[in-house]
Amino acid sequence: MSAVTEPIGAQPARLRTPYKRAARRGTLALALLAAILLGAQLLPGDALAIDATARALPPQPDHLMGTDLLGRDIAARTLAALAQSVQIGLLAAGASTGVAVILGLGATFGRLADHAVGVLTELALGLPHFVLLIMIAFAMGGGTTGVIVAVALTHWPRLARVLRHEAQTIAASDYVAISRALGRSRLWVARHHLAPHLVAQIVAGFIVIFPHAILHEAGLSFIGLGIEPHLPSIGVMLSESLREIMAGHWWVAAAPGLGLMLVALAFERFGEALRQVSDPAGHIT
Amino acid sequence: MFRPLATAALALSLLSPAHAEARSLVLAIGGEPEGGFDPIMGWGHYGNPLFQSTLLRYDAELDLVGDLATDWRLSQDGRVWRIRLREDAMFSDGTPLTAKDVVFTYTAASTAGGLADLTVLKEARALDDTTVELELTEPRITFVARLATLGIVPAHSYGADYARQPIGSGPFKLVEWREGEQLVVAPNPYWHGGEIAFDRVSFVFGSEEAGQALARTGAADLVAVPPSMADAAPPDMAVLKIDTVDNRGLAFPMGPARDETTETGAPIGNDVTADRAIRVAINQALDREALVALALNGHGRPAMGPADGLPWDNPEAAIPGNDPTAAMATLEDAGWTDSDGDGLREKDGLRAAFRVLYPAGDSTRQALALGASQQLRAIGIEAQPTGSSWDEIGALMHSQVVVLGWGAHDPSEIYALHHGDYAGVDYYNTGHYANPTVDAHLEGAEAAGSFDASLAHWQAAAWDGETGFGPKGDAAWAWLVNLEHAYWASDCLDLGSLQIHPHGHGFPITHDLPSWRWTCE
Numbered sequence: 001m002s003a004v005t006e007p008i009g010a011q012p013a014r015l016r017t018p019y020k021r022a023a024r025r026g027t028l029a030l031a032l033l034a035a036i037l038l039g040a041q042l043l044p045g046d047a048l049a050i051d052a053t054a055r056a057l058p059p060q061p062d063h064l065m066g067t068d069l070l071g072r073d074i075a076a077r078t079l080a081a082l083a084q085s086v087q088i089g090l091l092a093a094g095a096s097t098g099v100a101v102i103l104g105l106g107a108t109f110g111r112l113a114d115h116a117v118g119v120l121t122e123l124a125l126g127l128p129h130f131v132l133l134i135m136i137a138f139a140m141g142g143g144t145t146g147v148i149v150a151v152a153l154t155h156w157p158r159l160a161r162v163l164r165h166e167a168q169t170i171a172a173s174d175y176v177a178i179s180r181a182l183g184r185s186r187l188w189v190a191r192h193h194l195a196p197h198l199v200a201q202i203v204a205g206f207i208v209i210f211p212h213a214i215l216h217e218a219g220l221s222f223i224g225l226g227i228e229p230h231l232p233s234i235g236v237m238l239s240e241s242l243r244e245i246m247a248g249h250w251w252v253a254a255a256p257g258l259g260l261m262l263v264a265l266a267f268e269r270f271g272e273a274l275r276q277v278s279d280p281a282g283h284i285t
Numbered sequence: 286m287f288r289p290l291a292t293a294a295l296a297l298s299l300l301s302p303a304h305a306e307a308r309s310l311v312l313a314i315g316g317e318p319e320g321g322f323d324p325i326m327g328w329g330h331y332g333n334p335l336f337q338s339t340l341l342r343y344d345a346e347l348d349l350v351g352d353l354a355t356d357w358r359l360s361q362d363g364r365v366w367r368i369r370l371r372e373d374a375m376f377s378d379g380t381p382l383t384a385k386d387v388v389f390t391y392t393a394a395s396t397a398g399g400l401a402d403l404t405v406l407k408e409a410r411a412l413d414d415t416t417v418e419l420e421l422t423e424p425r426i427t428f429v430a431r432l433a434t435l436g437i438v439p440a441h442s443y444g445a446d447y448a449r450q451p452i453g454s455g456p457f458k459l460v461e462w463r464e465g466e467q468l469v470v471a472p473n474p475y476w477h478g479g480e481i482a483f484d485r486v487s488f489v490f491g492s493e494e495a496g497q498a499l500a501r502t503g504a505a506d507l508v509a510v511p512p513s514m515a516d517a518a519p520p521d522m523a524v525l526k527i528d529t530v531d532n533r534g535l536a537f538p539m540g541p542a543r544d545e546t547t548e549t550g551a552p553i554g555n556d557v558t559a560d561r562a563i564r565v566a567i568n569q570a571l572d573r574e575a576l577v578a579l580a581l582n583g584h585g586r587p588a589m590g591p592a593d594g595l596p597w598d599n600p601e602a603a604i605p606g607n608d609p610t611a612a613m614a615t616l617e618d619a620g621w622t623d624s625d626g627d628g629l630r631e632k633d634g635l636r637a638a639f640r641v642l643y644p645a646g647d648s649t650r651q652a653l654a655l656g657a658s659q660q661l662r663a664i665g666i667e668a669q670p671t672g673s674s675w676d677e678i679g680a681l682m683h684s685q686v687v688v689l690g691w692g693a694h695d696p697s698e699i700y701a702l703h704h705g706d707y708a709g710v711d712y713y714n715t716g717h718y719a720n721p722t723v724d725a726h727l728e729g730a731e732a733a734g735s736f737d738a739s740l741a742h743w744q745a746a747a748w749d750g751e752t753g754f755g756p757k758g759d760a761a762w763a764w765l766v767n768l769e770h771a772y773w774a775s776d777c778l779d780l781g782s783l784q785i786h787p788h789g790h791g792f793p794i795t796h797d798l799p800s801w802r803w804t805c806e
Contacts, residue, residue, distance in 0.1 A: 050655050052579040069513055070579060070652055141677065142645075228672035229645050230655055240648070246497055247517045 022273035029207075029270040032263060033086060040083030047076035048232060056244070059251050066251035069244060074237075078255040081232035082263060088148055089214040095152035096213070097159060097206045104163025104198070105190045108171045117164055124157040133216055137225040147226045151213045159205035166201060167194050200277070208271035211264040218260055234260045308803045309485035313496030314509040314772070316488070316792030317468065321448025322459070324436035325394045328448070332793040335470065336377070337436025337453030338477075340368055340387070341429070345782040345797065347694055349433060353382065353454070357432070363424030363734055366432070370415045375475035376439045377458040384411035389440035391419060402697075403431060424732040426739045430695030456481060456799040465490055482802050497773075506775040509791040511648070512584040515771035522773040527794070529786040530595060530692035532588045533653055534764035535641065537564050538684050539716040547709050552684040553717055557639050560632075562619030563666065564760035568604055570612035570664045571657060577766050580652035584771055588764035590747060590755060594785075597696040597730075597740050602748030602755025612664045623665055630665035638667035640685040645672035650688040653765055682715045689715070692767070692788040696743050700727045703746065703754040703761060718761045722752050770794070777805035 051071030059066045065075040107117040133150045140146030167190075170176060176193050184192075214234075220226035221235025229236050234256045241253035322328045324337050342352040351357070356369040374382040388409040395403035407422045421428060439452055451459055456478055457470040468488040472481040489499060493514075499505035501519050508522075518524045538555035546552055557563055573587030586593070589603035616622075621630040621637055630637040641658060643650040654670040661668045668686065678687060689712060691698055701707045704727050705719030723746050730742030747755040754761045770790045774780065779802040786793045 050579065050652075050659055052575050052656070055579070055582075069582075069648075070655060142674070224645060228670075229648075230651055230670050230672055242494060243511070243513065243648075246494065247514060 018273065018276045022270070022277050025266070025270040025273045029266040032266050036079065036082045036086055036263070039079045043076050043080060047073060048080055056247075056249055056252075058249075065255040066249075068237075068240065068252050069249075074252060074255045077232045077237065078234070078259045081234045081237060081256060082259050084227070084232055085214045085217055085234055085260070086263070088144065088151075088217050089210050092148045092151035092213040092217070093155070093206055093209040095148065096155040096209050097202060099152065099156040100159035100163055100205060101198070101202055103156065103160040104167050105194055107164040108167050108190060108194065109186050114164070114168070117160065121157045121161050121164070124154075125161070129154060130216070130219065133220065134223070134225060137220050142220075142225045144227055147217050147220050150220065151216050154216075155209045155212055159201075159209065162201055162205065163198055166198055170194055170197055200274075204271060204274040204277070207267060207274050211267040211271070214260070214267075215264055308483055309487065310483045310507075310778075310801070310803075311487045311489060311499070311505045312507045312795070313489045313491070313499050313505045314507060314791035314794060315490065315496075316789070316795075317465070317490040321462075322451040323448035324438060324453075325390065325397045325443075326448060328451075329434055329436045331787065331789045332434070333796045333798070334434075334436035334453070334455060335457050335795070335798075336451040336455045336459060336473075337438060338374065338455045339433055339436055340370075341433040343433055343694055343784065343796070345784050347784060349429065353387075353437060354432070359429075359735075361734075363426070363732065364421045366419040366421075366428070367412075368417045368419070368432070370417065371477060372415055374454045374477050376452050376454050377473040377475055378439070378442065378452050379475060380439065380441065382437060382439070382454045383414045384417045385414075386437050386440045387411070387417045389443070390435065390437045393438075393443070394435055403435075424734075426731055426733050426736055427695050427697035427700070429736065430693075430697060433695075457486065460485070476799075478799055481799050486798070500773050506778050507780075507794070508773045509794075510771050510773055512580075512582040512769065512771055513648075515582065515584050515769075518773045521776050523776055525772040525774050525780070525783075526584060527770045527772070527783055527786050528586075529768050529770050529788075530592055530694075531690065531768045531770065531786060531788045531790065532591060532593070532692045532764055533650060533688055533690045533766050533768070534588060534591070534762045535567070535657065536682070536687050536689045536715050536762055537760070538686070539718040539759070539761060542684065547683060549680070551680045551682070553709070555639055555684050555686075556635055557637055558686060558716075560619060560621075561760060562615050562621065563637065564763065565604070565756065566612040566615040566621075566664060567661060567666065567763045568756040568760050569606060569615060570609050570666075571660055571763060571765065572607040573765055574607070575660070576653055576656045579656045580649050581766060581768060584769040585766045586769070588767045590764055591691060591699060591702060591762065592693075592696065593764075593767055595694075595696075597699065597743035599744035599747035599753075599755065601744075602753055602757050604756045609664050616664065616666075621665070628662070628665060629667050636667070637665060638669065640671045640681070641668045641688060642671050642673055642678045642681055642685055643688045644675055644678060649768070650690070654688050657763075657765065682712070683709060683717060687715060688765075690768075690788055694784075694787050696730065696739070699743055699746065700731065703727060716761060718754065718759065720752060720754070720759055722749070723754050723759070726753075777803055779804050 054067050054071040056069050057063055057067045063073050067073055103117045107114040133154050136150035136153055137146040140149050176189055179189055179193060217226060218235035221233045222239045226235050227233035237256040238253060244252045318328050320326050322336055324334055328334055338352050340352060340354040341349045344350050353370050353374055354368045355371050357366060359366055370384060376382055388411045391406060391409040395406040405421050405425045405428060407420045410418050412418060436453055442452055456473055456476045458473045460469040460471050462468045467490060470486050493511055496505060496508045497510060500508040500522060515524055537558040540554040541556045541559040542554040577583060577585045577587060590598055592598040616630055621632045623630050641654045643654040651672060658668040658670050701713040703718055703723055705724050707714040708717040708719060726742050726746035730739040733739035733742055747753045748757050752758045770786050781797050781800050784796055
């Protein structure tokens with residue numbers, strides 16, 4: 001997704017540097033994140049309970065976003081589902097970033113390592129993304145762990161490629177050569193020279209992967225390979241809503257759909273802004 | 286998975302002018318067999334084999350009437366069935382059906398090990414072209430149900446590809462089967478049962494949603510719909526609601542956790558549900574009316590036993606539910622108390638907790654698991670719902686509680702669910718239940734001289750005044766609900782009178798398909 005396009009010459013009076021934009025969007029995204037996690041914590045204990053007397057109710061004061069076929073409040077369920085998604089997204093994106101960092105830095109350990117990382121990355125990029133995701137989740141037997149592992153194992157290649165690229169550039173610089181000549185090990189160089197320079201890319205990469213992780217968690221749960229269907233999950237809710245939309249229960253899809261879109265959008269925009277700060281040439285996509 | 290494009294394409298193809306000359310019928314009721322249409326491998330086990338005919342059949346009142354058989358009788362010792370066949374039965378390839386084919390079918394099915402359980406058959410022999418004798422190794426009164434479900438295949442052409450190209454003496458012959466999409470059949474001109482009002486019948490497979498979409502475009506004439514959709518029929522379709530013995534219940538592991546496992550390595554036993562007090566308390570606590578409202582949208586009835594309302598059911602075996610006070614008293618008496626104040630009962634350090642497994646793709650069982658779990662929490666039992674694949678359920682069902690469903694037109698199921706010999710066999714006696722007295726009653730029922738005489742034995746197995754598999758006795762199950770099968774049927778379609786349905790929503794409705802009529806022009 002592209003950043004907000006602003007007509008040339010229509011810059012507002014205060015200077016909108018990429019930094020400020022990133023800060024603004026970051027604040028928004030993190031505030032949303034905090035609101036979701038906090039909100040889910042504050043939900044009363046029985047907010048997610050089924051209620052046979054309140055089934056399939058349209059939005060009303062008691063149930064702001066209505067209830068589903070089992071009488072569960074959709075607003076509360078959406079909040080809990082988003083919190084769950086956010087946690088899974090953080091874990092999965094974190095793991096994926098970890099893989100990318102290890103491979104990116106690993107590429108500086110000699111020609112063979114570099115070659116291996118290069119081939120592995122290109123190979124992983126060449127595989128159809130969602131198909132691979134489904135296969136891994138399926139092999140793991142579905143469930144939360146399956147989703148996290150699947151997302152972690154499928155989202156690293158682009159970031160790994162960027163990091164490898166950057167690491168190579170830095171590794172070719174004079175001070176690294178001097179460091180090596182002074183007898184520093186490759187590991188020492190990776191830790192003290194490469195890693196600090198890559199922090200910006202790593203953070204931006206993480207933020208870009210995060211909404212993907214959430215979306216793919218929802219996707220996997222939607223087709224029944226993700227979270228167990230009675231637990232709150234956006235994918236499960238959307239999947240269930242398919243059936244109910246036919247009966248005219250539009251509100252069953254509205255809250256989870258909008259919630260997912262909002263979170264994904266906020267982080268997508270934050271990530272995009274961060275990317276422009278750290279990587280104006282646009283390597284991370 | 287919902288495939289809008291495929292559905293739309295199908296809808297278009299079904300709307301195309303093929304309808305012009307004679308009426309064809311489109312049914313979206315599921316029921317696609319995994320292994321094809323070979324009765325020897327189990328096709329037809331859950332009703333109407335469509336392409337083949339059976340020796341006997343159930344009519345709308347569930348009485349047995351002849352189909353291929355014109356006369357059938359059981360010997361005094363209950364071990365030999367002598368059956369006379371009608372002389373005008375022909376296979377769809379024009380060859381006559383004789384006693385030889387019947388003998389071939391029964392012999393093959395008894396050795397094939399498919400769903401058609403014929404292990405009790407000792408020998409099938411043809412006395413002449415139209416007389417068959419089936420000799421059993423021991424009296425088995427429920428064998429008569431096999432006579433009504435096993436379709437006869439032709440001895441001369443039965444081969445490896447039979448399941449995909451079935452030839453039989455039934456009302457229909459196969460035109461085309463595209464797996465996962467649709468099955469098209471046409472009337473068998475050689476059928477002995479009379480005229481069929483349709484020149485084609487298409488069975489469209491796919492998701493529930495796809496079937497509903499077809500109904501809304503007018504492309505399908507009969508659609509099986511989930512209870513939640515029952516009342517939302519499109520304008521020119523009527524809602525059919527059919528009572529069933531298609532039940533759902535909680536199957537308990539009956540013994541304490543053991544060191545041994547099943548052959549596949551699945552653990553056996555559960556220390557919590559091994560306590561009869563827990564099982565009885567669950568039966569006492571459950572508000573089944575509420576579960577019907579919650580999980581079935583009100584389209585069903587509470588289930589008190591495995592065969593509610595059928596002749597072999599024993600209503601005496603049930604205990605009234607929706608009584609949390611009595612349930613809590615039962616638990617207190619047995620030593621299950623909430624000693625640490627967390628709302629959950631314990632006994633000797635063991636928490637009253639277990640998992641309730643449900644297949645993740647089944648929204649009804651999910652709702653039942655959630656509803657039951659909520660009700661049981663109120664009496665201090667934690668029943669943790671767990672959505673799984675059938676594979677995982679298979680690995681856990683001997684050591685955790687499972688939401689299972691049964692319901693058949695014949696009591697042999699009662700035997701398989703509760704007899705010790707069936708412990709761990711398929712999905713039958715998952716809890717490894719074994720009570721010698723119950724086993725003796727079940728064996729007595731099978732050995733009875735007539736079906737009517739067997740009824741008292743079946744009932745005694747559920748509760749004989751002292752013990753039984755029912756809630757008053759060992760409480761091997763907590764039965765929850767009987768489903769109501771809902772369909773949308775075109776206003777023009779006359780389905781005649783309908784049976785009470787067994788387990789399996791969809792295909793059983795076709796039991797009298799040949800006599801359906803189209804009432805519009």
